[in-house]
Amino acid sequence: MPRPAHRDHSLYFDYPHYDFVPPPELGGKAITHDAAVIGAGPVGLAAALELARHGVSCVVLDDKDTVNEGSRAICIARHSLEIMQQLGLSERFVAKALGWTHGTSYYGTQPVYRLEMPHSAEERFYPMYNLQQQYVEKYLVDAAMAHRKIEIRWQSRVTDISLTGAGATVAVQTRAGGYALSARYVIAADGARSAVRRQLDLPLKGDAYEGCYVIADVRLKSSYPTERRAFFNSPANPDSTVLIHRQPDNIWRIDYQLLPGEPEAEALKEESVLGRVGAILEMVGERSPWELEWWSLYKAYTLALDDYRHGPVLFTGDAAHLVPIFGVRGLNSGLADAMNAAWKLAYVLHGWAPERLLDSYSPERRGATLEVFDLASKSTKFMTPPTRGYRLMRDAALALALKSDLTRPLINPRQSQPYTYSKSPLTSFANRDREFGAGPIAGAPLVNRRLGEGHFLLDDLGPGFSGIYFARDGRLPSHLERLAAELGVDGEKFTSIVVSDPAASAAYGATEGSFYLVRPDRHIAARWRHVEPSEVRSALRQALGASPA
Numbered sequence: 204m205p206r207p208a209h210r211d212h213s214l215y216f217d218y219p220h221y222d223f224v225p226p227p228e229l230g231g232k233a234i235t236h237d238a239a240v241i242g243a244g245p246v247g248l249a250a251a252l253e254l255a256r257h258g259v260s261c262v263v264l265d266d267k268d269t270v271n272e273g274s275r276a277i278c279i280a281r282h283s284l285e286i287m288q289q290l291g292l293s294e295r296f297v298a299k300a301l302g303w304t305h306g307t308s309y310y311g312t313q314p315v316y317r318l319e320m321p322h323s324a325e326e327r328f329y330p331m332y333n334l335q336q337q338y339v340e341k342y343l344v345d346a347a348m349a350h351r352k353i354e355i356r357w358q359s360r361v362t363d364i365s366l367t368g369a370g371a372t373v374a375v376q377t378r379a380g381g382y383a384l385s386a387r388y389v390i391a392a393d394g395a396r397s398a399v400r401r402q403l404d405l406p407l408k409g410d411a412y413e414g415c416y417v418i419a420d421v422r423l424k425s426s427y428p429t430e431r432r433a434f435f436n437s438p439a440n441p442d443s444t445v446l447i448h449r450q451p452d453n454i455w456r457i458d459y460q461l462l463p464g465e466p467e468a469e470a471l472k473e474e475s476v477l478g479r480v481g482a483i484l485e486m487v488g489e490r491s492p493w494e495l496e497w498w499s500l501y502k503a504y505t506l507a508l509d510d511y512r513h514g515p516v517l518f519t520g521d522a523a524h525l526v527p528i529f530g531v532r533g534l535n536s537g538l539a540d541a542m543n544a545a546w547k548l549a550y551v552l553h554g555w556a557p558e559r560l561l562d563s564y565s566p567e568r569r570g571a572t573l574e575v576f577d578l579a580s581k582s583t584k585f586m587t588p589p590t591r592g593y594r595l596m597r598d599a600a601l602a603l604a605l606k607s608d609l610t611r612p613l614i615n616p617r618q619s620q621p622y623t624y625s626k627s628p629l630t631s632f633a634n635r636d637r638e639f640g641a642g643p644i645a646g647a648p649l650v651n652r653r654l655g656e657g658h659f660l661l662d663d664l665g666p667g668f669s670g671i672y673f674a675r676d677g678r679l680p681s682h683l684e685r686l687a688a689e690l691g692v693d694g695e696k697f698t699s700i701v702v703s704d705p706a707a708s709a710a711y712g713a714t715e716g717s718f719y720l721v722r723p724d725r726h727i728a729a730r731w732r733h734v735e736p737s738e739v740r741s742a743l744r745q746a747l748g749a750s751p752a
């Protein structure tokens with residue numbers, strides 16, 4: 204059986220213990236919370252921190268007393284780092300994580316594809332970082348527990364939820380008894396086996412993939428650099444696939460595919476894992492002693508809810524969708540869900556936007572999931588061919604790639620990318636967007652640019668809406684200063700950023716007087732080659748959920 208990486212067994216991670224604190228409801232106090240977040244996994248915690256960043260208090264419920272145990276996400280993409288930066292956590296993250304830019308795929312032992320992820324001095328963050336999910340969660344928990352607007356209730360299991368006219372009532376079970384928690388809105392972030400989803404009778408729909416992987420983490424001292432290595436038909440695992448990733452603390456992730464029909468129970472025996480991992484390490488020339496930290500079984504799914512909003516409940520992360528890990532998507536997608544759901548919910552709760560704003564959550568984030576399904580199903584089928592015919596074609600492509608460039612693009616693992624909300628009801632002025640010859644389009648997330656020594660464009664974003672104005676003299680004209688003052692949303696002021704750097708302007712396709720209107724989650728609501736204040740006002744209204752003018 205897989206050995207649990209319990210706090211007493213882990214070779215490198217000190218699992219924290221979080222106490223149960225009896226909540227006021229257990230003493231009979233009736234409270235209606237503005238927002239309840241169910242699940243203190245990475246997605247629920249990110250949502251809670253984003254709500255708090257916009258001044259909204261929330262209560263977070265989780266049934267366990269520590270961070271998630273075992274080995275889960277390790278590859279965290281640049282766009283998630285940009286989210287971490289917004290939440291004030293990127294420095295801690297970068298100090299521990301291993302940044303990387305490239306990878307190699309092998310057919311047998313011969314290299315057939317070099318993965319080069321775009322990276323330049325214009326970026327604050329590497330395209331990808333390896334960091335164990337336990338650390339990601341620990342950083343998020345520390346920040347959430349230190350925030351006066353967030354109350355985490357550990358060891359509190361949600362067993363039921365019912366929708367009321369005024370929100371939702373959540374049944375919570377604790378060691379000191381059960382209680383009912385009332386909230387105007389609920390963010391469901393309770394993971395793949397979501398109790399909220401089950402209680403509301405909302406099925407996940409989609410596909411399960413053939414192919415099964417053993418995921419093993421080992422402690423090994425090695426000087427091999429941080430990159431992704433994928434082996435197809437290697438001598439250590441003939442007829443199937445192996446992935447190798449370096450993690451901090453001298454921990455290495457070895458994923459190997461089981462052969463069709465191979466009994467899972469046998470494959471999960473410790474001696475079997477030791478033998479298979481040993482053969483893989485020998486193949487890649489690792490001779491140092493090593494130890495097993497954790498192992499488990501993984502199968503890929505593309506499953507999602509039909510709608511991520513159900514009345515006052517917004518589903519996020521694995522509670523809303525299960526995506527294959529190939530191409531590093533689950534946690535990365537979930538963090539983007541959290542940010543999207545939380546700023547919208549904060550604006551609605553403050554009364555800064557109509558309830559209708561929440562209707563945009565599902566089309567935007569479910570749209571992102573469907574794109575991930577499309578990309579991930581291609582990389583998953585390449586990693587674990589579903590049929591004999593597919594497998595013959597895959598192997599032919601790999602064999603051809605030994606000699607020719609022609610089939611090499613097929614080996615690309617199609618790593619996680621942020622989604623562009625171009626079809627969102629919040630994105631406007633497509634006609635203005637088309638006037639640009641370069642730069643991120645309306646609906647896309649901002650791209651970073653270096654503006655000076657250690658200073659990048661995304662550093663300057665405020666918590667609310669921002670406007671980027673391009674002017675050679677670096678000054679905001681007085682009529683736009685007045686516009687910016689007007690665009691503040693009650694409690695949250697509008698942040699004006701003026702870019703004078705010619706290279707940054709060119710990258711944004713901007714000329715003197717160009718303007719980008721940016722949402723709190725870094726996505727572009729609309730852009731103008733020549734700013735039109737009346738259109739900016741209208742685009743902001745639309746980005747807040749008003750119907751198009």
Ligand SMILES: Cc1cc2nc3c(=O)[nH]c(=O)nc-3n(C[C@H](O)[C@H](O)[C@H](O)COP(=O)(O)OP(=O)(O)OC[C@H]3O[C@@H](n4cnc5c(N)ncnc54)[C@H](O)[C@@H]3O)c2cc1C
Nearest residue numbers: 242244245246266276277278361393394520521533534535
């Ligand atoms: C082997 C493996 C490798 C992966 N690698 C990657 C990767 O490299 N990159 C990537 O982006 N993703 C990866 N993923 C996916 C990633 O781990 C998940 O997508 C991520 O954990 C989802 O976060 P979440 O917060 O939505 O759910 P979870 O992390 O599952 O958190 C849910 C939380 O809800 C709590 N909870 C559940 N039920 C209840 C209840 N009834 N009451 C109260 N609390 C409850 C749980 O205790 C938990 O804390 C990987 C996953 C696996 C399994």
